[in-house]
Amino acid sequence: xxxxxxxxxxxxxxxxxxxxxxxxxxxxxxxxxxxxxxxxxxxxxxxxxxxxxxxxxxxxxxxxxxxxxxxxxxxxxxxxxxxxxxxxxxxxxxxxxxxxxxxxxxxxxxxxxxxxxxxxxxxxxxxxxxxxxxxxxxxxxxxxxxxxxxxxxxxxxxxxxxxxxxxxxxxxxxxxxxxxxxxxxxxxxxxxxxxxxxxxxxxxxxxxxxxxxxxxxxxxxxxxxxxxxxxxxxxxxxxxxxxxxxxxxxxxxxxxxxxxxxxxxxxxxxxxxxxxxxxxxxxxxxxxxxxxxxxxxxxxxxxxxxxxxxxxxxxxxxxxxxxxxxxxxxxxxxxxxxxxxxxxxxxxxxxxxxxxxxxxxxxxxxxxxx
Ligand SMILES: Nc1ncnc2c1ncn2[C@@H]1O[C@H](COP(=O)(O)OP(=O)(O)O)[C@@H](O)[C@H]1O
Ligand SMILES: [Mg+2]
Numbered sequence: 188x189x190x191x192x193x194x195x196x197x198x199x200x201x202x203x204x205x206x207x208x209x210x211x212x213x214x215x216x217x218x219x220x221x222x223x224x225x226x227x228x229x230x231x232x233x234x235x236x237x238x239x240x241x242x243x244x245x246x247x248x249x250x251x252x253x254x255x256x257x258x259x260x261x262x263x264x265x266x267x268x269x270x271x272x273x274x275x276x277x278x279x280x281x282x283x284x285x286x287x288x289x290x291x292x293x294x295x296x297x298x299x300x301x302x303x304x305x306x307x308x309x310x311x312x313x314x315x316x317x318x319x320x321x322x323x324x325x326x327x328x329x330x331x332x333x334x335x336x337x338x339x340x341x342x343x344x345x346x347x348x349x350x351x352x353x354x355x356x357x358x359x360x361x362x363x364x365x366x367x368x369x370x371x372x373x374x375x376x377x378x379x380x381x382x383x384x385x386x387x388x389x390x391x392x393x394x395x396x397x398x399x400x401x402x403x404x405x406x407x408x409x410x411x412x413x414x415x416x417x418x419x420x421x422x423x424x425x426x427x428x429x430x431x432x433x434x435x436x437x438x439x440x441x442x443x444x445x446x447x448x449x450x451x452x453x454x455x456x457x458x459x460x461x462x463x464x465x466x467x468x469x470x471x472x473x474x475x476x477x478x479x480x481x482x483x484x485x486x487x488x489x490x491x492x493x494x495x496x497x498x499x500x501x502x503x504x505x506x507x508x509x510x511x512x513x514x515x516x517x518x519x520x521x522x523x524x525x526x527x528x529x530x531x532x533x534x535x536x537x538x539x540x541x542x543x544x545x546x547x548x549x550x551x552x553x554x555x556x557x
Contacts, residue, residue: 208228210229211228211230212307213305213307214228214230214231214234215228215303216228216242222258222261223246223247224243224246225244227242236282249282250280250282251283252279255276261304264294265294268294270294271291271292272291273289273290274290276288276289287308287309288306288308288309290305291305331382331385331506332379332382332384335379336382336386339375340376343379346372347369347373354369381517384439384521385520391432391433391436391528393432394431394432394433394434395551396430396432396551397430398430398437398486399463402423402461402463405442405461409445409446409449409459413449414446417449417459418456418457418459419460420459422461423461424463427464427465427484428550428551429550429551430484430549430551431548431549431551433525436528436529437529439522440525440546441486441488443521444488445488447519448488448489450511451494453490454493454540455491458490459489460488462487463485464485464487466483466485466547482530482531482548483549484549485545485548486545486548487543487544487545487546488543488544489543490542491541492540493539494538494539494541495542500537503519504522530549532546533546533547534547
């Protein structure tokens with residue numbers, strides 16, 4: 188393979204190099220000492236959201252503000268001639284939004300003054316790890332839920348029936364106790380019912396779905412109940428294609444996210460933004476699948492609450508993890524399970540005053556029906 192490429196003509200080998208660069212998931216740009224862009228690969232187009240023609244021969248500062256660490260790293264590379272790497276750099280501009288990136292800058296050997304810059308968005312990389320842990324958490328809960336449904340619900344209905352029979356023969360003064368038995372067994376049954384949503388076996392009924400209708404439905408439910416005092420803001424991309432999903436289950440996902448967003452304490456007027464977007468080029472490798480899947484539809488729920496508590500973060504999507512006095516800790520575990528069942532993925536960013544949960548979903552495609 189290598190030998191064959193070496194013998195290719197110059198034009199063919201240039202094309203070959205370009206196609207290698209275009210198949211990388213890192214965004215690569217080549218800049219000179221004055222910050223002018225000389226080259227951009229396909230992922231760079233996606234990263235900056237503009238075509239190559241708008242990138243090449245334009246200053247990098249049109250896309251990334253000059254006060255970001257990227258430019259000081261660039262100066263460092265030019266001054267020392269050595270490569271530098273930095274993780275966790277935030278690049279923010281109106282054009283590219285807020286990006287959390289790993290940067291690698293290397294001088295290009297035979298071209299004086301040119302530097303290759305690679306940018307990798309870290310929320311995506313970190314998300315793949317998190318995705319794996321959601322999956323195993325969801326599996327553990329599925330098994331537990333199936334066990335509870337069989338082993339707990341049946342005896343409970345026996346206990347309740349017996350208490351009802353007793354109720355007729357005990358004196359009034361003790362009826363309070365039989366009522367207590369009935370109420371408490373009902374409470375356990377309700378909890379087990381909620382957990383049964385996790386038990387595997389319920390087929391998901393997927394079809395083309397307008398996600399905006401789902402969001403409007405969720406918003407209506409919230410506004411008439413737990414979200415009465417919250418201001419809802421919508422930022423929808425009306426050109427979004429259909430999602431390939433199960434309507435009831437996606438309502439459940441968004442309802443759980445919106446409910447959490449309403450419940451978190453915060454200062455001032457509470458606001459929740461529901462938004463949808465099409466994100467080019469988000470490809471993820473999912474466990475058990477060879478191919479990388481394309482998850483271009485992004486549905487986000489943003490709130491202005493005080494943010495996710497640090498101690499909650501490592502196990503946020505696990506079942507029974509909660510810091511609310513009456514919480515069940517089942518909301519996000521169910522969200523993770525349903526999103527996984529849809530072949531999608533979920534990630535979050537949270538800081539005081541701004542928490543965003545993003546659900547990435549596959550879109551409806553003809554071959555998806557098979
Ligand atoms: N939007 C949010 N802002 C801050 N914390 C959140 C948010 N969403 C979820 N959390 C945290 O995640 C925990 C788990 O959520 P969830 O699984 O829905 O269970 P529950 O709502 O019953 O506590 C919550 O107790 C809360 O601490
Ligand atoms: Mg919840």
